Amino acid sequence: MSLDPSALTARYHAAINALDFQSIGDAFAENARYASNGVGALCGRAAIVSAFRDYFLVYPDQVAEDSVIETLSPSSARAKWHLTATDAKTGETVERSGVELLHFDGEGRIVAIEVFDDD
Numbered sequence: 001m002s003l004d005p006s007a008l009t010a011r012y013h014a015a016i017n018a019l020d021f022q023s024i025g026d027a028f029a030e031n032a033r034y035a036s037n038g039v040g041a042l043c044g045r046a047a048i049v050s051a052f053r054d055y056f057l058v059y060p061d062q063v064a065e066d067s068v069i070e071t072l073s074p075s076s077a078r079a080k081w082h083l084t085a086t087d088a089k090t091g092e093t094v095e096r097s098g099v100e101l102l103h104f105d106g107e108g109r110i111v112a113i114e115v116f117d118d119d
Helices: 005-017 021-027 045-058
Strands: 028-036 040-043 063-073 076-086 093-104 110-117
Touching: 005 021, 005 063, 005 076, 005 093, 021 028, 021 045, 028 045, 040 045
Parallel strands: 028 110
Antiparallel strands: 028 040, 063 076, 076 093, 093 110
8 A cells, every 4th residue: 555645644634623533533543652842742642632632622723734745755744834823711822833744654544743843
């Protein structure tokens, strides 16, 4: 089976933008790893999906866009993104941008993500 890491990344990001937690969970392998300056290191699909749910309770109106999604290897992709969100409690608007490296297994599930915010 030939994977298209860029298409898999786009589908994963579409699930996030739709707040489709079932599809977000389905995108990850059971023992996936997620690392970000914002959330730290997470291990396992359940922990990752739980962190997404918690995040979207605080920032329910997040809008994220990719300026670039590129395939790096047969099993990895890189996405350059920008997001805007409003804190539901404080009303403060947050803008972030950065790069995300995604690594997939042979079934097209995410096994690792590394998120790097722009400085």
